[in-house]
Amino acid sequence: MRFGPAGYPAIGSKSDPEGSLKYTRGLGLDCLEVEFVRGARISEDRARQIGKCAKDLDIRLSCHAPYFISFNSDSPETVDKSVAWVVDTAKAAHWLGAYIIVIHAASYGKHPETALPNVISGLTRCKEQLDDLGIHDVTLGVETMGKKGQFGTLKEIAGVMKEVDGVRPVLDVAHVHARGVGCLKTKKDMQDLIDEFFPLAGPTAHFHISCIKYGEKGEISHLPLSEKEPDLQMLADILNDSDMDCNFVCESPLIEKDAVVFRDMFPRYRRS
Incomplete structure (x- = not known):
């Protein structure tokens, strides 16, 4: 199992990915999600430099694709751009040596019935372009979403997987809790x-962890793990003896601090 932050932890006033990676490793963390949520604007040379640093430190990288993606948009231009944003993120991930990209696939909008076929169509186009580029080492991870108006239940993602190779779910536990208006109350729920x-999940189960504020429509905002909405100690207790390869990316407001807090919920990983 690996634990780490969503994004480079801030260690000074300047952007310093290598410094952030070393800081992350110094905390005993060993994964990190590179946040391309505003666009994958990075050169191949720079990405390969950062990827080498991560590999040398034994930090497993993943990437988050832009928030703007919407395969269920009424605008063909937006759908075309969504394909391009996914492909650009996957190219950057390939250069970095990251194994998965995380995608917010769609909102239901006025046509929830078209969301599944449109996500399948959009990701099929992405996969075809990536195959043409010879990029076969990056998984397309569709995230479980926290708002009831967004595409992204495990059942929906399973529907995509039946039609598109190379797709896996990313389980955002807090999003599931929020979408279900506080549904993860007991260890059995978890x-x-x-x-x-x-x-x-495939060979590696990719998780997002945090706590969350929610209302009747689902997600409002992410919260620190101390809020216990949901109580992630239940998740750690369930998985402590598991032999599944798991990657836990912390999206709380305390990205690296709460990654350590969550790691230490596992007796077998807790530092003395």
Whole structure:
């Protein structure tokens, strides 16, 4: 199991990915999600430099694609741009040596019935372009979403997987909790979620962890783990003895501090 932050932890006034990676490793963390949420604007040379640093430190990288992606848009231009944003992120991930990109695939909008076929169509186009580029080492990770108006339940993602090779779910536990208006109340609730997720996850189960503020429509904002919405100690207790390869990316407001907090919820990983 690996634990780490969503984004480069701030260690000074200047952007210093290598310094952030070294700081992350010094905390005993060993994964990091590079946040391309405003666009994958990085050169191949720079990406390869950062990727080498991460590899040398034994930090597993993943990437988050731009928030603007919307395969269910009424605008063909937006759909075309969505394909380009995914492909650009996957190219950057390939250069970095990152194994997965995380995608917010769509909103339901006025046409929820078209969301699944449109996501399938959009990701099929992405996969075809990546195949043409010879990029076969980056998984397209579709994230479980926290708002009821967004595409992204495990059942929906499983539907995409039936039609598009190279797609896996990314389980944002807090999003599931928020979408279900606080549904992860007991250890059984959490176990049922893991039992649904693991058969879909592939060789590495990619998680986003945080706590969350929610309302009747689902997600409002991410919160520190101390808020216990949901109580992630339940997740750690369930997975402590698991032999599944898991990657836990912390998206709380305390990205690296709460990654350490979560790691230390596992007796087998807790530092003395």
